[in-house]
Amino acid sequence: MTFLPKPKLHHPDLQKNALGYTRRDYEGPVSTLCAGCGHDSISAAIVRACFELDIAPHRVAKLSGIGCSSKTPTYFLGASHGFNSVHGRMPSVATGANLANRDLIYLGVSGDGDSASIGLGQFAHAMRRGVNMVYIVENNGVYGLTKGQFSATADKGAKSKRGVVNTDEPIDLVGLALQLGATFVARSFSGDKAQLVPLIEAALKHQGAAFIDCLSPCVAFNNHDGSTKSFDFVREHNEAVNALDVMLPREEITADYAPGTVELVTQHDGSVLRLRKLHVDYDVHDRVAALTYMQERHAAGEIVTGLLYVDPEPRDLHAALKTCATPLNALGDTALVPGSAALDKLNATLR
Amino acid sequence: MLQQVDRVEGLQRVNDFVVKFANVNGSGSASANALFAKAVLRMGIPATPRNIFPSNIQGLPTWYEVRVSEKGYLGARGGGVDLMVQMNPQTWDQDIADIAPGGYLFYDNTKVLPPSKFRRDIVVIGVPLTEMTNAAYKSTRERQLFKNIVGLGALSMLLDMDPAAVEQLLAEQFKGRDKLIAANVQALHMGRDWVTANLEAPIGLRLKRADAVGDRIFVEGNSAAALGAVYGGATVCAWYPITPSSSLAEAFTRWCQRFRVDKETGTNKFAIVQAEDELASIGMVIGAAWNGARAFTATSGPGISLMQEFIGLAYFAEIPAVIFDVQRAGPSTGMPTRTQQTDILSCAYASHGDTKHVLLFPEDPYECFEFGALAFDLADRLQTPIFVMLELEVGMNERLCRPFQWDDSRKLDRGKVMTAEELQAGKKFGRYLDVDGDGIPYRTLPGTHPTKGAFFTRGTSKDAMARYSEEGHDYQENMERLLKKHHTARTLVPPAVIRTAPEGAKYGAIYYGTTSPAMFEADEILADQGITLDLCRVRGFPFGDEVRDFITAHDHVFVVEQNRDGQLRSLLVNELEIDPKRLVKVVHYDGTPITARFIADAIARRLQSTPLPSLREVVS
Secondary structure, eight states: OOOOOOOOOOOTTOOBOTTSOBGGGGBOSOOOSOTTOHHHHHHHHHHHHHHHTTOOGGGEEEEEOSSHHHHGGGGBOTTSEEEEOSTTOHHHHHHHHHHHOTTSEEEEEEEHIIIIITTHHHHHHHHHHTOSEEEEEEEOSEETTTTSEEOTTSOTTOBOTTSOBOOSOOOOHHHHHHHTTOSEEEEEETTOHHHHHHHHHHHHHOSSEEEEEEEOOOTTTSOSTTOSSSHHHHHHHEEESEEEEEEOTTSOOOOOSOTTSEEEEEOTTSOEEEEEESSTTOOTTOHHHHHHHHHHHHHTTOEEEEEEEEOSSOOOHHHHHTBOSSOGGGOOHHHHOOHHHHHHHHHHHTO | OOOOSSOOOOOOEESEEEEEEEEETTSSHHHHHHHHHHHHHHTTOOEEEEEEOOSOSSSSEEEEEEEEETTOOOSBOOSOEEEEEEOOGGGHHHHHHHEEEEEEEEEEOSSOOOGGGSOTTSEEEEEOHHHHHHHHOOSHHHHHHHHHHHHHHHHHHHTTOOHHHHHHHHHHHTTTOHHHHHHHHHHHHHHHHHHHHHSOOSOSEEOOOOOOOTTOEEEEHHHHHHHHHHHTTOOEEEEOOOTTTHHHHHHHHHHHHHHSBOTTTOOBSOEEEEOSSHHHHHHHHHHHHHTTOOEEEEEOHHHHHHHHHHHHHHHHHTOOEEEEEEEEEOSTTOEEEEEOOOOHHHHHTOSSSSOOOEEEOOOSHHHHHHHHHHHHHHHHHHTSEEEEEEEHHHHSSEEEEOOOOOOTTOOOOOOSBOOHHHHHTTOOOOTTOOSSSSSOOOBOOTTSOSSSSOOEEESSOBOTTSOBOOOHHHHHHHHHHHHHHHHHHTTTSOOOEEEOOTTOOSEEEEEOTTHHHHHHHHHHHHHHTTOOEEEEEOOEESOOHHHHHHHHTSSEEEEEESSSSOHHHHHHHHHHTOOGGGEEEEEOOSSSOOBHHHHHHHHHHHHHHSOOOOOHHHHO
């Protein structure tokens, strides 16, 4: 098929970030997804988040599984290494990559088929291990590449484009992530850039397992009446618990909101999440309450979005494994090979 | 006390016999048994122990068979057992039947058994171990543990074993815990003294100090392979528990704790993850190796089956990976605690589509170490999965072998990795370009350079610049290059070890892995019968020219294997395009290790009963 390079015509006045990169430097080749696909909006949000956070593009490793969503890493961050692995197995590849070099940023992109069906196990274990990565599921409730079969996140009673009604209970990845100890959990909507970009930024700044379930309607197979993952349905039933701004340490933090309506969460790297509460009672630090709340609202037919849970001081897999500060892939022979003297000593104990 | 049913002339052998301990799993017998084997070695006599155990943790029968052989035969001997140390009533009948005529039975006679439970053609030695330990110790645990040592003491007296060898081992084992040493030595002598007072010792089987061990070491293959991984620079291990490979990953943990913890910070220069399954294990290995760390997994046949898809990805996307496959009897769950060489084909051609992988076949712990380290260089050099094909027989048994060696001038070969400096200097980078003509492209690691060298890794087809492509010629060129790379691998894997008879033999034998000691011994048995063989021990796949030359130089070649279908033979036929008639299958696959007697019998019978027609004319 096709590889479509994007013409590199930079406008001389394009805005540059602190590292001197323009937005263009974070883009990739032209997307081959359907026109209007929600996934492309997420790619655009990733581009913007990385640009705004002044992340050097080559310091990001982007990984995915198989499916429409998993194709998207080709279409953003063209200067980053990417890895389109096997179906449902991105989490293990990302875990291994992360173990090898703790200094890069790991961005995993997956879909609802990739993570909730074939890859449910790997999704769960990456969350419970606390792999320091951003894990985005572009959730549209169907298999796009194979033309519209239900996925495991499709709601019970939802109708497919061909008129089939789904009879299985949906898997809620947000609920699972919360239960399994993810230290940053959010849900968003590809059609809400204002909400999505800061969430991705906050996740990129988070030093643990950060999960974003992003509803991303499939214009080809799941955007009709009777679908609970269509643009119209998600817009109508979207209930955000908060609105978020991410402020880098260098920015001046102002809080000109009424008391109780704004919470400032300082993350481990000094960045600050400014949460404007849309639900005064919602506490982003209460895992159990978050779970209950999600279930209640789901039962009422609503889709709760926003930052749902955050632990500003997460312990990641490297902390658990006590790995050294130097990335494992940078250790040289001297650090790795004990040498002949150690071997002679050892031989003596094996006689 | 002596329950001698009949007066039997027992076998008379010095430093050449087989002792089998029949125990209950989980009764603490393992350490006493190992002590016996090690004490024999300390007396300068080669001994080869084998654990024979069920897929179970506690309560079921387990055996420990030790072959004592001053001549240095390390393979299983086969045939009846010369001395059965029977400590498990559950397997009494079977164990009694296993004793060779004239052999000896050593058992705990605290409970008197009817004469019908014994054989008339064996020497029966009863020692009241339970009675003795019940009198001497209070706690059940002590009684149980010391019973093994009292038994060892009695045995040492009967076999004329030097008690100093055992005492020295106890002192080393419990170093710093003097009370424990004293208690064990006391138990040892309790057994010895009882034998002196009540029986005629030594019996016809005797141990006599010799000098046949040399500087060899005694170690398990899994442990050696794990040490090889440390020396090979592995930093990431992702694994899922499966018999018989679990002890490899566990040994890696121990070696890392010893050699890879930073003294100043206490942090680890390694990462070991027990994954949720074999798919995740190999996925983590591939992710880590893609990112420049040396990574491996350890598994067995069922794990290999589960990893197939990922192995194909690593082959096609060209990512290094090291897989230690400690083989057990298949198919399916098969016999998880029995040995075989049964994953040759499933590894050589792992995954869907056209694939060929690199395999290494270590014969003993020395080579487990050597190939374990080498595998990481090969994986980086060839950017492909490397399989180290252990077998339960070598993985889970301690085996005498050459001492480990390391050349300090040896550097880890990281293969073709393009650096930021090279990229900056303008060196052309195309991930799948065959720049050097050896089929091996250059790779870059994530995060190397701000603007150059990034590429997209994928399991879909691509062009030489790593761009997605469904063009037939792009796909085919890539597949041809992969074949060329596999061809290059022939020159990098360890060559076959060939031993030709001085006058040149008409027949040859090809073998690999743990068949080695049995093959050597079989060769001597056959030589005594006037049958001369040339020998070729295959150590790697793809096969080098020397393997093809060896086959074509002989009328017929026996391919000796431990699987039903002759898997290596199939691989030889397929890859070297050998006329199958030239390769005569000799297979042993009941789950027990192949023996010299079996090999010699099979080959002799084949040559004597149905002489093989000469193929020279037909072929040439």
